[in-house]
Amino acid sequence: MRANPKIGKLVVIGVGLIGGSFALALxxxxxxxxxxxxxxxxxxxxxxxxxxxxxxxxTDAAQAVVDADLVLLAMPVGQMPEVMARIxxxxxxxxVVTDGGSTKQDVVAYARRFLGAHFPRFVPAHPIAGTExxxxxxxxxxxxxxxxxxxxxxPETTAxxxxxxxxxxxxxxxxxxxxxxxxxxxxxxxxSHLPHVVAFALVNALARRTDAKKLFGxxxxxxxxxxxIAGSSPEMWRDICAANRNELLAVLDDFExxxxxxxxxxxxxxxAALEHLFEHARTARNKWLKRD
Amino acid sequence: MRANPKIGKLVVIGVGLIGGSFALALxxxxxxxxxxxxxxxxxxxxxxxxxxxxxxxxTDAAQAVVDADLVLLAMPVGQMPEVMARIxxxxxxxxVVTDGGSTKQDVVAYARRFLGAHFPRFVPAHPIAGTExxxxxxxxxxxxxxxxxxxxxxPETTAxxxxxxxxxxxxxxxxxxxxxxxxxxxxxxxxSHLPHVVAFALVNALARRTDAKKLFGxxxxxxxxxxxIAGSSPEMWRDICAANRNELLAVLDDFExxxxxxxxxxxxxxxAALEHLFEHARTARNKWLKRD
Numbered sequence: 001m002r003a004n005p006k007i008g009k010l011v012v013i014g015v016g017l018i019g020g021s022f023a024l025a026l027x028x029x030x031x032x033x034x035x036x037x038x039x040x041x042x043x044x045x046x047x048x049x050x051x052x053x054x055x056x057x058x059t060d061a062a063q064a065v066v067d068a069d070l071v072l073l074a075m076p077v078g079q080m081p082e083v084m085a086r087i088x089x090x091x092x093x094x095x096v097v098t099d100g101g102s103t104k105q106d107v108v109a110y111a112r113r114f115l116g117a118h119f120p121r122f123v124p125a126h127p128i129a130g131t132e133x134x135x136x137x138x139x140x141x142x143x144x145x146x147x148x149x150x151x152x153x154x155p156e157t158t159a160x161x162x163x164x165x166x167x168x169x170x171x172x173x174x175x176x177x178x179x180x181x182x183x184x185x186x187x188x189x190x191x192s193h194l195p196h197v198v199a200f201a202l203v204n205a206l207a208r209r210t211d212a213k214k215l216f217g218x219x220x221x222x223x224x225x226x227x228x229i230a231g232s233s234p235e236m237w238r239d240i241c242a243a244n245r246n247e248l249l250a251v252l253d254d255f256e257x258x259x260x261x262x263x264x265x266x267x268x269x270x271x272a273a274l275e276h277l278f279e280h281a282r283t284a285r286n287k288w289l290k291r292d
Numbered sequence: 293m294r295a296n297p298k299i300g301k302l303v304v305i306g307v308g309l310i311g312g313s314f315a316l317a318l319x320x321x322x323x324x325x326x327x328x329x330x331x332x333x334x335x336x337x338x339x340x341x342x343x344x345x346x347x348x349x350x351t352d353a354a355q356a357v358v359d360a361d362l363v364l365l366a367m368p369v370g371q372m373p374e375v376m377a378r379i380x381x382x383x384x385x386x387x388v389v390t391d392g393g394s395t396k397q398d399v400v401a402y403a404r405r406f407l408g409a410h411f412p413r414f415v416p417a418h419p420i421a422g423t424e425x426x427x428x429x430x431x432x433x434x435x436x437x438x439x440x441x442x443x444x445x446x447p448e449t450t451a452x453x454x455x456x457x458x459x460x461x462x463x464x465x466x467x468x469x470x471x472x473x474x475x476x477x478x479x480x481x482x483x484s485h486l487p488h489v490v491a492f493a494l495v496n497a498l499a500r501r502t503d504a505k506k507l508f509g510x511x512x513x514x515x516x517x518x519x520x521i522a523g524s525s526p527e528m529w530r531d532i533c534a535a536n537r538n539e540l541l542a543v544l545d546d547f548e549x550x551x552x553x554x555x556x557x558x559x560x561x562x563x564a565a566l567e568h569l570f571e572h573a574r575t576a577r578n579k580w581l582k583r584d
Contacts, residue, residue, distance in 0.1 A: 207576035234570035278526035284499035
């Protein structure tokens with residue numbers, strides 16, 4: 001096991017913000033020799049080739065992985081089972097597979113089922129980085145600099161596979177944090193999936209009104225920042241909501257309870273209660289930012 | 293009526309982000325000769341003096357306004373009635389009064405009642421600018437550059453008073469937009485008051501958990517932006533919720549309906565419905581940003 005292994009051939013399946021930035025970062029760090037990008041549409045792959053994110057484009061995942069050293073699954077999590085089943089018969093016996101999915105329990109279960117004998121070389125991972133933009137055009141080499149990448153290795157996961165994935169992410173400038181898959185999903189339901197659902201709902205509440213155009217015209221930085229993440233990929237978020245359904249519904253309950261508490265205080269004109277609620281939130285947010 | 297009147301003495305009651313930035317902007321534009329700041333606590337006024345936001349500090353609003361040319365009421369809207377009643381007997385007959393309150397129907401009603409004979413020289417206004425910070429230390433001269441300032445003049449409001457307030461805001465770099473007070477309150481309930489309430493509730497939903505510290509430690513830019521405005525002044529937002537109660541409850545209803553629609557789709561595993569909802573939000577947000 002070398003401390004700083006160079007990856008011969010990286011195959012990125014799904015060359016979007018996450019997959020594209022991973023390839024760019026490893027290229028910038030000279031940690032990879034050759035990158036094949038796999039996608040569903042030629043248009044995005046052509047953009048990725050032009051941006052030199054990938055050296056070769058393919059729409060056939062099975063064929064692309066036959067000589068891969070590392071495979072990154074960077075599609076929306078709903079496509080994981082199909083892609084895993086498709087590549088499993090063609091993966092070479094040394095290839096390490098990892099993913100960038102926003103949920104981990106479901107991805108681990110899919111991998112266990114569909115990667116078969118390759119499962120010990122699958123390292124479940126989730127880079128905590130992103131923007132509201134998607135597609136290859138949104139990718140950039142420094143996306144992961146200073147960011148956390150959560151890995152949720154399983155009892156079967158080999159040390160070599162973990163080491164290769166750890167080092168790759170470190171070469172992208174990221175820090176590795178290990179969590180249990182269940183804990184990962186509970187945490188990100190709260191700090192990521194809930195805020196996205198809230199932002200989408202907030203935009204829709206305004207956008208459905210007949211005066212929506214006027215409303216947005218009068219909005220300022222507050223609304224703009226609050227709903228920035230409502231620009232995120234609908235397909236990706238559809239899959240996350242399905243994959244992390246139970247954890248997400250639990251935190252949605254908590255949020256709706258909070259909203260009811262505020263509503264009651266507004267309805268009854270309880271200024272002291274409102275000020276207390278807002279002060280509680282401000283203090284928590286400010287403390288959090290200070291530590292950040 | 294001069295096109296570009298210079299204000300002799302400006303009195304800012306409430307030297308925070310809004311009032312302090314107004315004074316700084318007018319000073320920078322050389323549109324004011326002398327600024328007196330009025331506040332409840334010496335500490336904030338001392339900071340304002342040090343930052344040269346104001347030339348003189350006072351804790352006595354009545355005494356400060358006796359030779360004022362323009363008075364800006366920049367306290368939380370809940371304090372308006374008391375301050376208006378306090379200054380009315382002492383305002384000189386030429387003085388123009390304006391405010392920076394986030395709600396307008398209530399402020400107009402207070403002014404009509406408490407400013408008495410001075411009401412025709414009161415120009416209700418709301419600068420659409422701000423940050424999540426508050427207090428004199430947060431003030432800066434360019435806060436209003438390129439921003440909208442809504443004015444909601446009444447039938448009685450004199451042309452001279454409107455002109456003086458218009459020009460003052462224009463010298464701060466702002467654009468003036470005229471609206472009816474009712475329309476203003478309905479619009480800002482949707483694009484400002486609702487997002488603030490949502491951001492406060494979202495932080496509280498996470499902050500109340502026993503694992504809150506860990507949660508925040510794993511959060512990324514998405515949550516940070518979504519709850520930025522939860523750092524805003526609790527006292528100010530308490531007053532806005534009280535002042536714009538009915539409009540706010542109406543948009544809170546719309547938002548809770550949207551949230552229920554998303555929740556149902558998550559519960560029933562309706563991926564197509566979820567993707568449609570998220571796509572609707574993304575399209576609306578992106579269109580809005582494009583126009584912005």
